[in-house]
Amino acid sequence: MALDPGFAGRTYPPTAVYEVGREKIREFADAIGDPNPVYRDPAVAQDLGHRDVLAPPTFPIAITWPAALVIIDDPELGLDFSRVLHAEQRFVYARPIYADDQLTATVVIEDVSERMGQGFLSTRTDLVTVDGEHVVSGYSKLVVVGAAEEAQS
Amino acid sequence: MIKFADVAKGDVLPAQTFPIRRVDLVKYAGASGDFNPIHWNERFAQSVGLPDVIAHGMFTMAEAVRVVTDWCGDPGMIVEYQVRFTKPVVVPDGVAEDSGARLTVTGKVSAVNEDGTVRVDLTAMSGGDGDGGGGEKVLGLARALVRLP
Numbered sequence: 001m002a003l004d005p006g007f008a009g010r011t012y013p014p015t016a017v018y019e020v021g022r023e024k025i026r027e028f029a030d031a032i033g034d035p036n037p038v039y040r041d042p043a044v045a046q047d048l049g050h051r052d053v054l055a056p057p058t059f060p061i062a063i064t065w066p067a068a069l070v071i072i073d074d075p076e077l078g079l080d081f082s083r084v085l086h087a088e089q090r091f092v093y094a095r096p097i098y099a100d101d102q103l104t105a106t107v108v109i110e111d112v113s114e115r116m117g118q119g120f121l122s123t124r125t126d127l128v129t130v131d132g133e134h135v136v137s138g139y140s141k142l143v144v145v146g147a148a149e150e151a152q153s
Numbered sequence: 154m155i156k157f158a159d160v161a162k163g164d165v166l167p168a169q170t171f172p173i174r175r176v177d178l179v180k181y182a183g184a185s186g187d188f189n190p191i192h193w194n195e196r197f198a199q200s201v202g203l204p205d206v207i208a209h210g211m212f213t214m215a216e217a218v219r220v221v222t223d224w225c226g227d228p229g230m231i232v233e234y235q236v237r238f239t240k241p242v243v244v245p246d247g248v249a250e251d252s253g254a255r256l257t258v259t260g261k262v263s264a265v266n267e268d269g270t271v272r273v274d275l276t277a278m279s280g281g282d283g284d285g286g287g288g289e290k291v292l293g294l295a296r297a298l299v300r301l302p
Contacts, residue, residue, distance in 0.1 A: 027183075030180070031185070032215040032216065034215075038228060048227045049229075050229055054228060061185060062185050065211075085238075086238060087238060089210070089211065092232070096229040096231075
């Protein structure tokens with residue numbers, strides 16, 4: 001199946017609520033090897049003016065990437081996950097994610113194109129609290145290797 | 154903590170070198186939920202044409218920004234962060250403490266904006282001498298926008 005530019009603008013329903021939690025943030029900080037106490041100690045975070053421990057800048061990917069699998073699983077788009085490469089990532093933060101956040105992720109396909117035999121998908125995933133406060137948006141550019149070739153076969 | 158008034162275009166941030174071992178990729182897979190076997194299974198990685206297991210791009214992205222968060226003192230000051238994954242970081246297996254890969258990250262203030270933000274451009278090199286010399290550039294357009302007090 002060719003990558004259909006008509007999919008640009010497609011918005012998927014918000015995910016179930018993701019409860020962040022101090023231990024998940026600690027686990028993520030441990031996994032990236034970052035000993036910064038602001039990711040672990042509420043008192044240190046509060047000294048910097050934060051209400052609770054905050055998550056490292058790339059933590060949102062642990063929520064946005066699984067949420068974005070809805071695109072790969074979309075039967076109408078027909079992507080082959082083994083051909084999808086992560087080419088670019090950007091985060092735009094309204095504020096950091098806090099341990100007590102309850103977030104939903106809404107995935108949008110912003111752009112779809114094909115050139116030189118490869119497919120390109122630009123996606124945006126908005127993380128919003130259950131009270132409707134926008135926290136961060138993750139923008140991913142994905143390359144679908146051999147998309148056109150696949151379409152012709 | 155760094156103050157906006159003290160920062161000038163061209164300022165160089167303290168560089169850092171991050172060792173990346175196989176165990177780090179396994180831990181990152183668990184914490185992030187990205188279990189793609191190219192990040193832990195040599196046999197699979199080679200079957201799809203890679204020289205060996207490669208680090209998660211998002212792991213490299215997480216390490217690179219530590220140069221910024223350690224410099225500014227509060228990760229909550231970052232308002233935007235982006236990278237392009239241009240080359241994979243190959244992480245060989247080994248039993249020695251210094252096995253695996255080394256990622257060296259340098260940063261430079263590329264803009265001081267009127268709205269109180271500064272832009273930091275990052276360079277991430279895999280391999281090399283650990284001081285930013287030699288090696289291969291693994292991220293492109295890596296930059297963070299930071300709102301300083």
